Amino acid sequence: MSTTQHRIGIVGARGHTGAELIRLVASHPALELVFVSSRELDGQRVADNVPGFEGELRYASLDPEAVAAQGADVVVLALPNGKAAPYVEAIDKAKPDTLIVDLSADYRFDERWYYGLPELTRQRWRGEKRISNPGCYATAVQLSIAPLKDLLAAPPVSFGVSGYSGAGTTPSDRNDPEKLRDNLMPYSLTGHMHEKEASRHLGVPVEFMPHVAPHFRGLTVTTNLYLARPVKREDIVNRFHGAYDGEKLVHVQDEAPWVSQIAHKHHVDIGGFAVSSDGKRVVVVATLDNLLKGAATQAMQNINRAIGVDEYTAIPV
Ligand SMILES: NC(=O)C1=CN([C@@H]2O[C@H](COP(=O)(O)OP(=O)(O)OC[C@H]3O[C@@H](n4cnc5c(N)ncnc54)[C@H](OP(=O)(O)O)[C@@H]3O)[C@@H](O)[C@H]2O)C=CC1
Numbered sequence: 597m598s599t600t601q602h603r604i605g606i607v608g609a610r611g612h613t614g615a616e617l618i619r620l621v622a623s624h625p626a627l628e629l630v631f632v633s634s635r636e637l638d639g640q641r642v643a644d645n646v647p648g649f650e651g652e653l654r655y656a657s658l659d660p661e662a663v664a665a666q667g668a669d670v671v672v673l674a675l676p677n678g679k680a681a682p683y684v685e686a687i688d689k690a691k692p693d694t695l696i697v698d699l700s701a702d703y704r705f706d707e708r709w710y711y712g713l714p715e716l717t718r719q720r721w722r723g724e725k726r727i728s729n730p731g732c733y734a735t736a737v738q739l740s741i742a743p744l745k746d747l748l749a750a751p752p753v754s755f756g757v758s759g760y761s762g763a764g765t766t767p768s769d770r771n772d773p774e775k776l777r778d779n780l781m782p783y784s785l786t787g788h789m790h791e792k793e794a795s796r797h798l799g800v801p802v803e804f805m806p807h808v809a810p811h812f813r814g815l816t817v818t819t820n821l822y823l824a825r826p827v828k829r830e831d832i833v834n835r836f837h838g839a840y841d842g843e844k845l846v847h848v849q850d851e852a853p854w855v856s857q858i859a860h861k862h863h864v865d866i867g868g869f870a871v872s873s874d875g876k877r878v879v880v881v882a883t884l885d886n887l888l889k890g891a892a893t894q895a896m897q898n899i900n901r902a903i904g905v906d907e908y909t910a911i912p913v
Pocket residue numbers: 607608609610611612613614633634635636637673674675676677679699700701730731732761762763764765766886887890891
């Protein structure tokens with residue numbers, strides 16, 4: 597296992613996921629945080645903005661060429677969708693062997709990029725230095741369906757409810773606490789990006805209906821699956837244990853998990869496992885913290901594997 601220090605920079609470090617990554621990197625024995633980029637916080641101390649961070653590092657407003665000129669070994673892009681390409685192009689020119697992990701949806705459909713949902717795609721990594729990190733709901737949806745994929749009689753239907761940190765910091769109805777008060781806000785009820793993403797990477801069509809709720813962090817995905825033949829509840833539960841008992845970041849439990857229990861945790865909880873009396877309909881519930889296993893923690897798993905250290909380094913498991 598490598599103990600070499602790797603120089604890492606975060607672009608979009610002011611955001612919700614950027615802040616979580618800063619905390620994870622700060623406790624990592626093989627990563628040295630060399631730059632954090634934000635236009636709005638340019639010049640401010642990270643320690644004044646990220647509770648728990650110590651040191652004198654300051655945010656800098658860096659354009660794509662300036663990011664590439666830092667010469668980091670690892671760059672994480674934590675930008676809104678549609679913004680990654682100029683940074684990737686600049687790094688491709690200046691230092692193409694840089695490991696880039698993109699948190700946005702921009703490269704999740706690009707065959708040249710490895711799609712890093714380790715519990716499902718670990719064996720597909722071929723040393724790519726371009727890694728696209730899955731979406732938060734898409735992670736929960738895929739982990740909920742994968743163990744039953746061969747049994748499906750119809751596209752599974754996932755009902756998702758996310759805390760509003762999932763909508764980032766750019767003001768919108770979906771992260772406005774006033775509009776969300778006492779409310780549940782449905783959106784993108786067909787064709788959401790994560791519906792396409794989960795369908796593509798699972799290899800089966802999935803239907804997904806997202807909602808935002810007034811809590812800040814953590815999401816629930818409740819998935820309905822019609823099966824081609826009757827299956828006993830015990831066999832369903834055994835399939836999930838078989839798939840995930842070796843996984844430190846996927847916990848299978850009997851009861852349906854509650855989102856209130858998953859905030860600030862790094863793993864996914866999967867449970868519930870309700871089976872209809874004819875054995876041909878199953879409902880599975882998954883929760884995860886959208887900022888952690890849905891974003892920063894999953895990025896850290898991907899970085900760890902790519903730099904050759906234990907996958908769970910710096911991740912409290
Ligand atoms: N929030 C979540 O639960 C999840 C988010 N993601 C994805 O991760 C990415 C980051 O999400 P999140 O942290 O929530 O986003 P935020 O909106 O919280 O943060 C976005 C960051 O990008 C910077 N930024 C915004 N616009 C630009 C621009 N045009 N050029 C350069 N920098 C810009 C902002 O800083 P400044 O304006 O100061 O430069 C900020 O640091 C997104 O692609 C999101 O879809 C993935 C999984 C879960």
